[in-house]
Amino acid sequence: MTSAVNTAAPSTAVVSHPVLNVVGLRKQFKVRDGGRTAELTAVDDVDLAIAPGETVALVGESGSGKSTLARCVTRLVDPTSGSVELDGLSLGQLSGRQLSRAYRDIQMVFQDPRSSLNPRMTVGAMLEEPLRLLGSLSAPQRGTRVAELLTEVGLPADFADRRPHQLSGGQRQRIGIARALAVDPKVVVLDEPTASLDVSVRGQVLELLARIQAERNVAYLFITHDLQVVRSIADRVLVMYLGGIVEEGPTERVFSDPVHPYTKALISAAPVAEWGVTTERFELAGEIPSPLRVPPGCRLAGRCPVSEPDCSEHRPALLPVPGSRFVACPPEVSRRGLLEPDSLDHPATPAHPRSTS
Amino acid sequence: MNLTLTPNKSAASPDTAANAPRRRRLTRLPRRGSMAVGLVIVTVLLVVAVGSMFWTPYDPDASGVGLPYQPPSAEHWFGTDRVGADVFSRTMAAAATDVGITLAAVLIALVVGTVVGAVSGFVGGAVDTVVMRFMEILQAFPALLLAMLMVAAVGPGTLNVIVVVSIVGIPNYVRLVRAEILSKKHWQFAEAARMVGNSRSRVLFRHLLPNSMTPVIGFSSVNASWVAVIVASLGFIGLGIEPGSAEWGSMISRGQDSILSGEWWISTFPGIAILVLSAAFYLIGDGLTESGEQR
Structure with missing residues (x-):
């Protein structure tokens, strides 16, 4: 991959000195589909950038490629193409040992605290x-640091002698967070860290994450399908659908005024926990298609109520709209008169829109 | 009719529900017990095997310590054979040979099979395909036939028998460990271990493998039970260790002509010894597998 040298990715445009910069990331898997080998595109040409100390949420329903993206970013799986730069260091070319060294700066918190802790190890050893x-x-300094870490995530220091089966779900996830923070990384990728927790515990874990971020200025890439969580923790949000980003922008603006039909549907589908507030349901037709059969044009074309004939022919680029936002829906952007004058002068290329905002 | 049936049914169901845990405990008890029996037997055989190196009633390799074909008596507990050797002393001495070869072969197969299976499953791809096809070739032959062919090729001798019998057992361990690793390699604790700086080989050997050994340990004991039989079978057909040395299989072979003429003791006692050793390993393995499943 020659990487996108002369095209500024949307995120890069709003983040001047990103600590994590992902450009044109793509991951395809070879799978057997009814007897023949098929290509499954889990992540398709994703750009994203995170500033130091920022929280970026990646939302999307199951099967949208969020977790694969997380694993490509940390190189737990190798992306098919694209580049991941961590504080200026490209992770793609690193050997095993160099990659281990890079893990000082990027860590991950896993979704399932039941399976992410080695059942045979004590908390202290982990x-x-x-x-x-x-x-x-x-060695003695490490012992002290383990005790500090446990205190930092709100657990008593004598938990070091316990094993995972002696802990509750919330406690396990705190250990997962402590493990990720142990080496003081610059970026933590959180793959649905609260999805398997009780609602009450979920709040505590989110508070813990926010407190740690305030103290350490660590950047979070927060992957979730829970919009409540996004709203409470994220500075910016990227909405993912079938492997691609369809909308990106500051969390409050995206939530209060979603532009892309998919974002609208996603937000209106979430229950509202306020009296007297009724939202109009914005519904899509049918189900999310199989990632083996991604529509050639706009990924949402077959389900979208506002789609035009052109939608199913050309894959729409992320267009800049006012308020540091990007939306991959030309019909909706022009209908609402959101097109920035600059993007008319420099027509966007299908893959990477040239953004000057 | 219905009226009488319904209360009966409802009365029966809580009854069975209450009995279920107790019944499970009852079926588990004999298993625990059988495992203990197996352990006791193997321990006794080990003591006999080691003890026989220091003391036996008569020299096991000497002929003419008594008259030929003497039935069991106070002097010769298991009688004497065709050349007047003491069958009890020989059976004791053979315990060292058979138990020793069995344990060595199982240990080699366990270690080699585990490492090969773990790497094959973890690395995957072409390595995995080649390894698994080779294992399938080995498994295409019946175990005893393969062992006979290989011993015939490399010649008799204790070390050769150990190596050959372990090779026959290796594919079982490879398959078992590979399946365990395949089912666990995408567990999040393996990914987490990589993220905290473990190399891929450390992830495999320090994190995944220790969590995959429970079924392997159980199987190794079951495996030992048929390894013991294969070792004795090789001895019986004269392909085993050096001819003439005390080994249960070759002892049976030596006494087989005399059974019909009434001298049953020459073959019977070593035969019982093989059965007891094999059964004891099986009981242990069964118990280990059972307790592994419960966790």
Whole structure:
């Protein structure tokens, strides 16, 4: 991949010095589909950039490619093409050992606290492992650091002797967070960290994450399908559908005034927990298609109430709209008169819109 | 009719529900017990095997310590054979050979099979395909036939028998461990281990493998039960260790002509020894597998 050299990705346009910069990321899997080999495109040409200390949420329903994107960003799986830059260091070319070193700066919190902790290890051993393998502390210093980490995530220091089966779901996820924070990374990728937790515990974990971010200036890539969570924690939100980003912008603006039909549908489908507030349901036809059969034009074309004939022919680019936002829906953008004059002068290329905002 | 049936039914169902846990406990108890029996037997056989190196009633390799074909008596507990050797002493000495070869072969197969299976499952791709096709070739032959062919090719000898019998067992371990690793390699704790700086091989050997060994340990004991039989079978057909040395299979072979003429003890006692050893390993393996499933 020659990477997008002369095209500014939407995120890059709003983040001047990103700590994490993903350009043109694509992941395809070879799968057997009814006897023949088919290509499944899980992540399709995604750009995203995160500033130091920022929280970017990636939302989308199951099967939209969120978790695959997270694993490509941390190179737990190798992307098919595209580049991931962590603080100026390109992760794509790193050997195993170099990649381990890069993990000092990027860590991950996993979705299922039941399966993300090794059942045979004590909590202390689990928290010490990153310090031993990635850090430079002596053994006694590591012991002190483990106790500090436990305190930081709100657990008593004697939890170091426990094993995962002696912990509740919330406690396990706190251990997962402590493990990710052990080496003081610049970026933490959180893959649905609250999805398997009770609602009450969920709030506590989110508070913990917010407090840690305030103290350490760590950037979060927060992957979730829970819009409530997005609203409470994210500075910016990227909406993902069938492997591609359809809308991007500051969380409050996207929530209060979604432009893309998919974002509208997603937000109006979420229950509102306020009296007297009724939202008009904006509904899409049918179900999300199989990622084996992604529509050639706009991914939403077959389900969209506002689609035009042209939609199913050309894959729409992310167009800049006022308020540092980007929307991949030309009909809706022009209908609402949101087209920025600049983008008329420089017509967007299908893959990477040239943005000057 | 219905009126009488319905109350009966409802009365019966809570009854069975209450009995269910107790019944499960009852079926588990004999299993625990059988595992204990197996462990006791193997321990006793090990003590006999080691003890026989220091003391046996008569020299097991000497002929003419008694008259030929003496039935069991106070002097010769298991009688004497055609050349007047003491069958009890020989059976004791053979325990060292058979138990030793069995344990060594199982240990080699366990270690080699586990490493090969773990790497094959973890690396996948072409490596996995080649390894698994090779294992299928090995498994295409009946175990005893394969062992016979290989011993015939490399010649008799204790070390050769150990290596050959372990090779016959390896594919079972490879398949078992590979399946365990395949089912766990995308578990999040494996990914988490990679993220905290473990190399891929450390993820495999320090994190995944220790979590995959429970069924392997159970199987190794079941495996030992048929390895013991294969070792004795090789001895019986004269393909095993050096001819003439004390080994249960070759002892049976030596005594088989005398059974019809009434001297049953020459073959019977080593035969019982093989059965007891094999059964004991099986009981342990069964119990281990059972307790592994419950966790």
